[in-house]
Amino acid sequence: MLAFPADLETAVEQAKEAAQRALAAGLTRIQVDLAIPELKIQPIAWQFLAAFLDRGAKLRVFFPDPGAAALARRDWGELPFSVRGMEELKAAVQPEEELFIFIEPSSVEVQRLEQLCQEIGDRPVILLNPRLEDVATIGIGYAARQLRERFLNQWQSAYYLSPLEGAAIFQAYPQRWQVWQETDTGYELLQEYDQRPNGEDLDRLFAGLAPVDVEVPLGVAAPTAPTRPSRGGLLNELQRFLRALGS
Numbered sequence: 159m160l161a162f163p164a165d166l167e168t169a170v171e172q173a174k175e176a177a178q179r180a181l182a183a184g185l186t187r188i189q190v191d192l193a194i195p196e197l198k199i200q201p202i203a204w205q206f207l208a209a210f211l212d213r214g215a216k217l218r219v220f221f222p223d224p225g226a227a228a229l230a231r232r233d234w235g236e237l238p239f240s241v242r243g244m245e246e247l248k249a250a251v252q253p254e255e256e257l258f259i260f261i262e263p264s265s266v267e268v269q270r271l272e273q274l275c276q277e278i279g280d281r282p283v284i285l286l287n288p289r290l291e292d293v294a295t296i297g298i299g300y301a302a303r304q305l306r307e308r309f310l311n312q313w314q315s316a317y318y319l320s321p322l323e324g325a326a327i328f329q330a331y332p333q334r335w336q337v338w339q340e341t342d343t344g345y346e347l348l349q350e351y352d353q354r355p356n357g358e359d360l361d362r363l364f365a366g367l368a369p370v371d372v373e374v375p376l377g378v379a380a381p382t383a384p385t386r387p388s389r390g391g392l393l394n395e396l397q398r399f400l401r402a403l404g405s
Contacts, residue, residue, distance in 0.1 A: 160330045162338050162345040173317040174209035176330040180316040186282045189313040193320035199262045214238040216256040251277040264289040272309045
């Protein structure tokens, strides 16, 4: 079992390795989430892309807009692959390109993202920190349901890390989804799930109740409810990292 990351740099390295495992397994619609508030994506994207530099011109990187793409080209220097905004005229998919990575696409760009993925066809695509499930933008009615069924539901998570208050949700392909709790000495695995745990799952976990898909034998006491300790460990590390990026 993959260990819980001790710091953000380790998390990004794990994300790279998990994405490569997903690609090797034949997945073509891959999602990588470092769901950390206020995280500046460009330095994370560069560290993540280092795993794919050997693909050269066969790699294409997309940012949501031309400004973000231009900033990345300026900061990253000469590159062996193309970096474009999703709406640029030069963003057309080329036949020789084999892997496509979209950096932080949002629900605003979801129609353009779907269009580009149709052009890409069965070639692999990675979404790095997507923000596609914004109800205020895509809605909750029939059209939104169609969008989810047609496009959003086809993506498979390769890596997910989301800090909670004193805990974290963690998943790295091909492992199951996990909830880890902070302790005085690090992190402790509390529970595993076949799908990403939702708010109800977390409430049950921290209330000491069994998951809805796990039967507790008669006569067996419910587990003691785990507590939510104060922030530390990785959470403090993330805050230090974010402050360093902003300095």
